Amino acid sequence: MSARFYKCDDDVRIVHIGKVLIRTKDTSYRPSIEVWCYPPQQKKGFRATAFANVPALYRGKIINQRELSESFVNSGRYTFRNNDFLRKSTLSEFPNLSSAESVRKPESEQNAFVLDRPNAPKLIIPQLELARVLFYSSSYLSRASLMSSRLLTDFKVEVNAKADYANIEVLQISNYPISAFNDSATRAMLSWLLIDKNAKQSFESIFKYFNTELNLDVVPGFKRWLFHFDPPQMAGWSFSYNGRLDPSGEYFLVEKVTDITISAQMPSRVYFHSPKFTHTDEELKPTNGGKGLELYERPEDHMVDDDKEASDTNQAFLLGENTCAIRFKSRFSTSKATKPKRSHRPDNSQETPKVANDIVSTNEAGSNGEIPSADMAGGMQDNNDYSEKYASRFTAFNMMVQALEEKYACTIIDSYTHELDQVGRSKCHLIDSGAKRTIRCVVVERNGHVNYLLEVDVTGLSKWISTKCVREIDTSNWQEQFSRIKKGVVTQSLGWPTQEMDNMFGFKKHIGISHPKSIEGHPTGIPTESILDWAGRVSGKL
Structure with missing residues (x-):
């Protein structure tokens, strides 16, 4: 999109x-x-x-x-x-x-x-x-x-410094696009x-x-x-x-500006609250009857027409294109506080979604609007490190990296885990639960050479994606290159964007290393002896 x-x-x-x-x-x-x-x-x-x-x-x-x-x-x-x-x-x-x-x-x-x-x-x-x-x-x-008090009237902020958290209430009057949260x-x-x-x-x-x-x-x-x-x-x-x-x-x-790292003192946890933040509770008895919601499929592109007023009858389409990446030096978590709701089974079901109107307006939405509203939100790429939050998704990979340190004289310079963002209409960046899929990067030095090991989260998949080793000589532009790789992984339906990586690094400067066979029911998915073999094969490519 x-x-x-x-x-x-x-x-x-x-x-x-x-x-x-x-x-x-x-x-x-x-x-x-x-x-x-x-x-x-x-x-x-x-x-x-x-x-x-x-x-x-x-x-x-x-x-x-x-x-x-x-x-x-x-x-x-x-x-x-x-x-x-x-x-x-x-x-x-x-x-x-x-x-x-x-x-x-x-x-x-x-x-x-x-x-x-x-x-x-x-x-x-x-x-x-x-x-x-x-x-x-x-x-x-x-x-x-360009307005004097918009944020004051749309949000109520309460910070509990002692307990190290903050609550942000999205007030009813707010026009901030709900889907952006x-x-x-x-x-x-x-x-x-x-x-x-x-x-x-x-x-x-x-x-x-x-x-x-x-x-x-x-x-x-x-x-x-x-x-x-x-x-x-x-x-x-x-x-x-x-x-x-x-x-x-x-x-x-x-x-x-392609990415920015911000130093700020923030509460470790920030919770957003709104009556519109809900989740379906499968344990509650669903409601039946009535007309179901009309299903719409988003067009590939939206045409922005500034000459027309935006309508407030639709939830604003998000048009962001990941033009910049952000990271905070002091990590803090943000989340929506959702309330349970019953699922609904309508009398009629719409089998084929309609194609949504492709002409939209980013002007302030109102009751007299002529065309659907849209917002340029969603254009920031999250470069915050979620290593701790998603550690369980990379248990075997992290054990392999530890073996590189202990047995193959490798030095770990840096490591981080990022969430994958949506590209176009693809849903490959999500796992079945609706949570974001992730990618992990470990920067490894061996014999004076810097390498980047990349591992894609395969939660819920029946296949492994090879570990990628990038032999990078000039590391000054790595963050932008990594952003392009993350986008390419989603574009390629969870595969490595080989041609783009050839263009960025050169032929044979990035190498795929196959995973050991997994064993269903094993705590790490891969036996320990296979992890050691995996580390040996990776070290041979560094």
Whole structure:
């Protein structure tokens, strides 16, 4: 599933994101933002798009992708130190902006943060791009950032510091898409924004500047505002990014942040509460009769039409495309507190699902809406480590890794377990219970060489997927490569994306190592002697 934009050609690249626009004469509040594209789309009527679409907008993004792929010249990773200072400036500090005058002037006005680094290129980060990965995990939050008290009226937060947990009540008035709470990354980012003072102050600064400066730039039909905000304190944080160096090599323009690691003091457990959070209790007697729910099958793509109002009669479709990955240095868990409900057996059953309407709106949903509502939520990839939570799924694999340390002089540098995310309409990322399937990565050093061992969770499957050993020489871009592997595993219906891994690492730089035969009923699924043999075969590939 992906979001396509009305009034825009296929394979169009975003080259610049401009000012926030507010119509001076509009019956509803629909902020939008200017978008410059190549090839230009002004004649098609695509000059701006809803501000609610910001989670999916960044420089270099391919809109309505068919054949083109994103391409960035350079990439990097940086960890913020205690004395680092994000200096407020504009993109004009980057000496190699667009050669087209029509783009270069508005581009140079865009607000940026500049990080002056000794003995390294200056990092020039568009302020909107940093805000996108920090706060804009959904269309709802994009709209909320331009409103004074939206989060206060939609959520009630109670933190029990002594017991180390927090309760977040989703109030009845809230328009936050309920289905988004199924996503662990969405819950984590929203928890952080609602609880952490550092995050809240930074988020609230967006409205502060928007509200005080909006009337300073008025043109026929619109009020305009150049987006900017106060960044949070980021000491100890790290992020990966794509972009380009100027010819001198002294300036680096960050065009897309691909992942971010956040340092924050959070309660170890956060619970979300809503009357809408339910689960079917099979022990309760089901209700019978009446009309059943109509079944709908989602289209492959949704067409976003900003000119129309969104209806509140449907549960918002989630259009997120995993454009960024997030991780918190101090791990905390988030979950929905669900209430039991009876199952329902209708008199009639709909055998063939209808295809849902493919035209949607990301504007605020209302009773007068014309088309189904949608939200850009679900676009954050969860890079938090769930090794402890899912340890039982990798018992045999972890025993094999331990044998590598004890018998084959290997050093374990790092290890982590990630949940797999949905790709398109595939359900391969789920096990039968509806829980997410996982993948484990162990970074192993032997004889001075670094290797990545990958193991896919096969809970509920009758087959094993070979252990993958990646012999990586350049590890600077591993997190982005790992993200592509995770997506590829789901795309390949729980198989390794061999061709993509060939492109990333080179032929024979990634090797599949078969599993020992499993024995049904055995505590680990694999006998101990077979695990030792498995470790021996893995060590031979390191």
